[in-house]
Amino acid sequence: MDELDSIMKNIGNIQFSYDSFKQAYDTDPGVKKLVKNFDKDKITLASGDAGDDLPAGEPDTDNTVGAMAQRATDLG
Numbered sequence: 001m002d003e004l005d006s007i008m009k010n011i012g013n014i015q016f017s018y019d020s021f022k023q024a025y026d027t028d029p030g031v032k033k034l035v036k037n038f039d040k041d042k043i044t045l046a047s048g049d050a051g052d053d054l055p056a057g058e059p060d061t062d063n064t065v066g067a068m069a070q071r072a073t074d075l076g
Helices: 002-010 018-027 029-034 064-073
Strands: 035-038 043-045
Touching: 018 029, 018 035, 029 035
Parallel strands: none
Antiparallel strands: 035 043
16 A cells, blocks of 8 residues: 555545545445455555556647657757
């Protein structure tokens, strides 16, 4: 749990305690599907195709990332 909390803090997202994670697990079927087991010390993710039916993001067809990189490196 401490490692998850640290990761979430580093990427600027909400932090999890055991109680807040348990609440998310109990109320969100998506979280429940991705987690095989958890306790106060660790989370075991479900293996296999548990996340395969999660919605995928749309492909970057307009090359937004490439355009942003070009602007960032344009010195002129």
